[in-house]
């Protein structure tokens with residue numbers, strides 16, 4: 109017998125109730141996707157053929173067993189007067205039967221090994237390729253796909269493929285082989301009895317089809333409700349502080365309770381329909397056995413067949429009906445897996461960041477002159493963000509970029525780092541177009557300190573080392589000292605070995621910023637991009653951050669998205685962005701005197717704020 113997939117809770121197979129993912133996601137281009145998927149499976153073709161071979165052997169053994177039983181039974185001759193048994197033949201036949209069962213178990217075990225290996229090797233390669241594609245995707249791709257969507261491709265879709273390869277392919281092949289083999293053998297025994305047992309099989313297919321239709325309805329509803337509940341929980345965890353601070357705990361509980369109630373009702377209906385399936389199928393198949401026994405008995409009395417044949421027929425009809433449901437379920441599983449594979453290949457086939465940089469550019473020799481010439485840019489076609497923007501920055505200058513929210517300040521730095529390509533115009537560093545500079549070299553020339561510091565779940569030492577991979581611990585400590593981060597790090601019980609929580613959430617916002625400054629110090633680039641934090645941190649940390657930033661900016665070209673008046677005043681040049689253009693530029697005094705954009709911005713945003 110082919111191995112049954114492991115059962116989930118309540119006797120259900122993983123992948124959805126009733127063993128099938130009844131959502132029946134339809135792939136858009138199944139043929140192409142299947143081709144690519146087979147390409148991945150084909151990388152382990154020896155395993156695949158070994159699997160097919162083993163399955164063929166198992167099926168043949170399973171097909172042989174009932175016939176051997178028939179021979180064993182026919183060793184016993186029953187007449188009205190006496191019962192005679194050919195013990196020699198019976199013994200040999202039973203040994204043969206035992207051997208068949210033993211071999212079947214051994215090969216089934218081997219099938220488990222081969223299919224597990226085939227699925228794991230295949231998805232490991234896919235996972236690796238998918239991740240490599242993911243890190244080379246342009247940022248634009250991430251803008252248009254939710255994190256949840258990308259995560260789900262990496263986890264759920266890959267998992268679906270793995271389950272399908274390890275379970276569905278095997279079941280499908282063995283199912284088809286078993287059905288064909290069984291029908292052929294049954295026909296050879298008795299075409300008439302074959303027809304009688306097939307009639308119940310058609311009844312099985314019909315009844316299970318009707319029941320599945322209802323189950324599918326409730327199953328899909330249940331999945332939708334489950335998705336909503338998951339979303340609700342996620343929102344609650346992410347927005348926990350907001351929920352608590354507005355005292356909305358009870359509202360959240362009430363809403364959850366309502367959703368949970370709906371899920372309960374739907375779940376009960378789903379389970380009830382699911383529960384009907386088993387007894388119905390049993391009833392029909394037992395009815396089939398009665399038919400075979402009755403007609404078989406009659407045929408045996410008439411001398412058309414032997415008693416052993418009746419037994420063989422009962423076993424064959426059992427073997428026959430089992431794979432039918434299985435195959436129907438596997439089709440649904442395979443379809444879902446192909447739809448998942450399609451989503452995976454879509455990421456793999458998405459246009460990757462290209463790197464047409466060709467100039468002979470050395471990071472060490474960068475001076476830091478930056479020039480934006482006639483830049484037009486839009487994230488989405490209908491909405492132009494930068495319009496004919498011109499901005500010149502001399503090496504070593506400190507430029508404060510100011511402007512109303514949404515005016516395009518961050519966009520300017522997004523273009524300099526080539527996170528997005530310009531629509532038209534040219535950006536140069538030391539006179540060279542940034543599109544002629546290899547991307548990695550360009551980005552190594554620039555360090556970015558953002559308000560939302562991204563820290564990884566690793567030690568403080570490794571988080572700072574992110575700035576320069578080959579830095580020694582002493583260099584890391586020196587950078588931390590320079591960034592005024594050393595003091596708080598040394599106070600932590602594990603010091604530089606302290607492992608940060610996800611996103612560095614076990615540090616204060618100010619401390620996270622100091623670490624990101626330390627990273628930039630270690631990277632030691634000629635060009636700096638600073639996005640000043642708008643949120644307030646305690647005065648002491650604030651002073652540390654400010655002085656570290658000032659020290660860091662020395663002798664570097666710095667573009668600061670500035671929010672503090674002191675930074676703006678200290679800048680060599682203030683650039684005011686308005687409506688996607690440089691509206692004004694000059695020193696604080698000049699711009700105030702001009703009474704233009706900056707003056708108005710100053711009046712509304714900076715006068716009276718903390719310097």
Ligand SMILES: Nc1ncnc2c1ncn2[C@@H]1O[C@H](COP(=O)(O)OP(=O)(O)OP(=O)(O)O)[C@@H](O)[C@H]1O
Pocket residue numbers: 251487488493511512513514515516517518519520
């Ligand atoms: N990834 C994106 N996709 C589409 N539109 C975007 C994207 N990022 C920014 N925008 C839009 O581009 C415009 C400029 O955004 P940008 O982030 O450059 O503004 P900003 O001046 O830095 O604002 P803030 O001071 O609030 O950070 C805004 O209208 C914004 O809605």
